[in-house]
Amino acid sequence: MRRHSVTLICCLTLLLLSATSAVSAAAQQRQPHVVIILADDMGYGDVTALNADSRIPTPHLDQLARQSLTFTDAHAAGSYCVPSRYGLLTGRYMWRTRLGSGGNLANLAGTLIEPGRKTIANLMQDAGYQTGLVGKWHQGIDWKLHDERERAQIRIDPNYQNFKNIDFASPALKGPRDFGFAYSFGTAGSAEMNPAAFIENNRVTVIPTMTSAQAKAQHGEWYGRDDNIVAAGYTMDRLVPTLSNKACEFVETAVRTKPDQPFFLYYAMTTPHNPIVPHKEFMGKSKAGTYGDFVVELDYHVGKLLRKLDELGIADNTLVIFTSDNGPVNRTKGYPQRWVRGDTMIYGHDSNGPCAGWKGGLEEGGHRVPFLVRWPAFIKPGETCSTTIVFNDVLPTLAEMLDVPLDSSTAEDGVSFYQALQGESRPVSFHKALVHNHHNGTFAVRQGPFKLTIRGPKTVEDVLDDSIPVAYTLYNLDQDIEETTDIAKLHPQQVQQMHALLKQYVKTGRSSGSESP
Known part of the structure; x- marks a missing residue:
């Protein structure tokens, strides 16, 4: 009898080990969660791990770099906000759009991404992902107008001021939700751009009614445009932590409500773009003035999101990309003191690291950006890769990872660098140019x-x-x-x-x- 019991126990043990092995194999083959964290106007040299002479402490980004594959020759798809984000979202150069070469979106202009064009969010959604955007959109929103005859003007006029013609009480006619993001919360553009309001799922959370002067009187010093229309509660000190909380909330909700479905989060931070307004708890935390303190605040919130992945037990099978939309602004000229409190140059800090040039330009400092990729279950940590890549490549890279074929009208300017992540091939470039x-x-x-x-x-x-x-x-x-x-x-x-x-x-x-x- 004892012999039979031992045999039965052994059989059950083997079955359990077999089942555990099968579960483990299934977990390893499961599609990873994907998080893209995009800083705003942050230089390659602002990350201590990439610039030993940096005067800004970035402990969370430094830890991320140690856990990541670091691309040392990565480039934004443009040297300023709109083309950079368009390339990341579509895999295509913005100069092919209606804006053309050097174009920029007016504050209240309609959507830039063409109808029917597949975005990175569409790709992930089609592959079964929960998709979310938190932060800065800056690809245009089509607001509902009371007088449609002004539609053409609002698309091109950077100083359109007839706010009474915009029906902010109604959902936007077209916004992030129409380009693959099932959930979105953030701002239409940069922190100071119109409307100065939070927008959730194509709808402002509070209807903007205040002028900049009224907002300044209510909240104290207002670091925004003089011609803004502002929603109550939308303040610079509230902006960054609100977006940080929403990013963590999206991740936690996705995991807890649909644990068997992967998620894709595009977390487009508004820091350290002008206006330079770090929260008081970060003031004096760097040796590079107020700008440096703002980067410290950014680093803190990156760490907060990464901790959330750890708490939920999903960090090992989450692909995290951290980068910046372009290089830093030349803060030595051209900006009012009320926008820039502290000039990094006088503190001996070089935001561009070894590169010359600034945001908007063609020199390397304008578009060569930090690019860290972490996926503990798949990517060997602590390595660097000198392969030249561009934001346009992210969409086809994720498509190859998910084994999703792309048609000829998608990501026309992108090439997958998935083999570089695998360590199989790291050429000078996967592009000819x-x-x-x-x-x-x-x-x-x-x-x-x-x-x-x-x-x-x-x-x-x-x-x-x-x-x-x-x-x-x-x-x-x-x-x-x-x-x-x-x-x-x-x-x-x-x-x-x-x-x-x-x-x-x-x-x-x-x-x-x-x-x-």
């Missing part, structure tokens, strides 16, 4: 170590017009990261080849595909 864009419309082309700036053409039509005079500057970034020595005359064939690639990319409507290596 990248295209950078100045806020004034000027183009640059990056191929291998070379970066060619093409001065003269400032629209896509100009690029194809050979009658327009052209001037070139060429840099070898491997030898000259600060872009001090023009070598265009030494490499005429390289110059012509790269200029021809730009023309090809404009003419064919894509930069990925058969011409990629």
Whole structure:
């Protein structure tokens, strides 16, 4: 009898081990949760792990870097907010849109993403993910108007002030929910942009009625536009923690209500974009003035979200990407003191690390950004990767991860870097070339170590017009990261080849595909 009992116990033990092994294998094969954290106007050199000379403590980002694969040659899809976010969301360069090269969205302009265009949120939603956006949208919202005759004007007028014509009491006609985000909470644009209000699922949470002057009288010093329309309760000191709480809330709700369904969160932070207004508890926490303190606050809230993943027991199977939408602003000129309290330059801190240039420009400091990728169940931590990537690549990378084929009208300028995450292949680039864009419309082309700036053409039509005079500057970034020595005359064939690639990319409507290596 005892022998039979032992045999039965052994059989049950084997069955349990087999079942546990099967569950473990299933858990490993399960689609990961995905979180993209996007800082706003944060420089490569602001992260201590990427810049040993940084005067800003970033302990949570430093820990994330130790746990991540760090891309050292990653680029925003543009050197300022709108093109950067458009490229991340669609896998396509913004200069192909109605805004053209160097364009920007008016404060209350309609949506930029074209009807029917697949976004990263659409991709994730189609793959069975719960999708959420928390933070800065800045891809335009179509508000309901009382007088539709002003629709054309509101799309192009950056100083549209007829707020009485906007029906803020009704849901927007089109917003984040129409581009794949089942849940959204945040702001239409940057912290100071109109309307200064929280928007949840295409609808303001409080109807904005106050002027900037009234908001200043009610809340004290108002770090925003002088022509704002402001909702009660929308203040700079409340903005950042509110978004942080909402990001954590989305994650926790997704896991607890639908534990068997993965989630995708796009957390587009509003820090450290102007106005520079850190919460009082972070004042004096850096050695780089008020801007540095604002980055410390950003770091704290990144850590808060990462802790939430740990608390929920999902960190190992969550793919986290941290990056910034572009480089930092040149705070040494052009900004009123009420917007910028503390100049980083006088504190000996260099937000761009080894690079030159600023937000909006073509130099590396304008678009080379921190890019950390953590996925403990899959990615080896603590490594660096010098493969050149661009925001346009994120959508096709997630598509490859999920084994979802993309049609020819999706992510026309993106190439998957999934093999780099796996460690299978880390070439110089998965692209033949990248295209950078100045806020004034000027183009640059990056191929291998070379970066060619093409001065003269400032629209896509100009690029194809050979009658327009052209001037070139060429840099070898491997030898000259600060872009001090023009070598265009030494490499005429390289110059012509790269200029021809730009023309090809404009003419064919894509930069990925058969011409990629």
